[in-house]
Amino acid sequence: MSTTFNVAIIGAGGIANAHVGAIAGSKGRLALAGVVDPVAENRERLASAHSAQGFASTAELIKAVKAGSVSVDGAVVCTPPFARIEVIGSLLKAGIPVLSEKPLAHNSADSKKLATLARKHGKVFTAVGYCHRFTPAVLAMKQMALEGKIGRVVRFENFFACDLPGHQTKWFSDPKKAGGGAYIDMGSHSVDLFHFMVGPAKTVAALFDHKWPKRTETAATVLLKSAKANGKNMPAGLAGVIFSGWAETSRFTVSLVGTEGMLSYDYEKDGEIIFKDLLGKPTSMPIESCGVRFARQLEAFADAVQKKAKKTGLATFADGAAAADMVTKAAKLAAKG
Numbered sequence: 001m002s003t004t005f006n007v008a009i010i011g012a013g014g015i016a017n018a019h020v021g022a023i024a025g026s027k028g029r030l031a032l033a034g035v036v037d038p039v040a041e042n043r044e045r046l047a048s049a050h051s052a053q054g055f056a057s058t059a060e061l062i063k064a065v066k067a068g069s070v071s072v073d074g075a076v077v078c079t080p081p082f083a084r085i086e087v088i089g090s091l092l093k094a095g096i097p098v099l100s101e102k103p104l105a106h107n108s109a110d111s112k113k114l115a116t117l118a119r120k121h122g123k124v125f126t127a128v129g130y131c132h133r134f135t136p137a138v139l140a141m142k143q144m145a146l147e148g149k150i151g152r153v154v155r156f157e158n159f160f161a162c163d164l165p166g167h168q169t170k171w172f173s174d175p176k177k178a179g180g181g182a183y184i185d186m187g188s189h190s191v192d193l194f195h196f197m198v199g200p201a202k203t204v205a206a207l208f209d210h211k212w213p214k215r216t217e218t219a220a221t222v223l224l225k226s227a228k229a230n231g232k233n234m235p236a237g238l239a240g241v242i243f244s245g246w247a248e249t250s251r252f253t254v255s256l257v258g259t260e261g262m263l264s265y266d267y268e269k270d271g272e273i274i275f276k277d278l279l280g281k282p283t284s285m286p287i288e289s290c291g292v293r294f295a296r297q298l299e300a301f302a303d304a305v306q307k308k309a310k311k312t313g314l315a316t317f318a319d320g321a322a323a324a325d326m327v328t329k330a331a332k333l334a335a336k337g
């Protein structure tokens, strides 16, 4: 049996490039077999560059798979979140494993429907692309914190913010389509990171800011509280502070603050985790680049499907629905003011 894992990309926009880059760098472990996008220019750009077949719809791709004219082991769904139910529903019905980009859908209702669909098609593997779970620094910081490197953890702090003026005219900030703004986009990554590093959480407070008239929020500041202890060094009730922004100065950092010191990682100063003691004395610890996260995530997807790997490290559709519920709760709290 060939070990090459044949991938179909559904939605050939911005993020598809990260997945195709991971496929291209996989030394033959992964191959791009098909590209689906209703926009011919988008699908042809990717398909022709990688000798893959292009399809105008998921239905056309599935027809070709059934006819044996293309071989697909798994699909990476990179559509906007509001298009997921139809696309993922038809892939699962056809028995094609799915790695869906985050957020799982544009609202809690569709996310729940997708989690239900995943359970219904339980033999077909599904996962959500919360790729920061594969950032080496995130994994190392979680491990060190659990082992007591910073004492009792008191706070998770996460900034995913930058200036994205182009989002003002895209579906991303369209209140009728996107289901939310900076928080569902950047903040859903942060919520999933909290779930992954600390555990389940409650949303306690949220403030949103709207820079663009009649568009979704451009900034979110959200307070979480962990709902369950995670070992003896991460007790229930520890705080998470999430900063999400589309119209502000760039900051991409994750920190865990404890009673004996803190650990932090700056995506923009890649290659090191900084431990600081209580007096602020820094120690740098080298760590592999965050740039490997998309490749590791796709390899985990391929291993889960082909080798039936049990501990995949991937977010499940249930995790995706849990993050969606947290995003909805924050939006409600922010609306109350």
Ligand SMILES: NC(=O)c1ccc[n+]([C@@H]2O[C@H](COP(=O)([O-])OP(=O)(O)OC[C@H]3O[C@@H](n4cnc5c(N)ncnc54)[C@H](O)[C@@H]3O)[C@@H](O)[C@H]2O)c1
Pocket: 010, 011, 012, 013, 014, 015, 016, 036, 037, 038, 039, 042, 057, 058, 078, 079, 080, 081, 083, 087, 101, 102, 103, 129, 131, 185
């Ligand atoms: N993991 C990350 O770090 C990360 C980063 C950026 C974006 N994303 C996520 O990826 C998703 C896509 O974002 P993007 O920036 O690539 O958006 P985009 O608008 O650049 O691309 C979306 C593409 O999907 C196509 N499309 C729309 N409906 C479709 C359908 N029914 N079937 C097939 N294709 C369809 C569009 O024509 C377009 O080419 C979003 O959910 C976004 O949040 C994740």
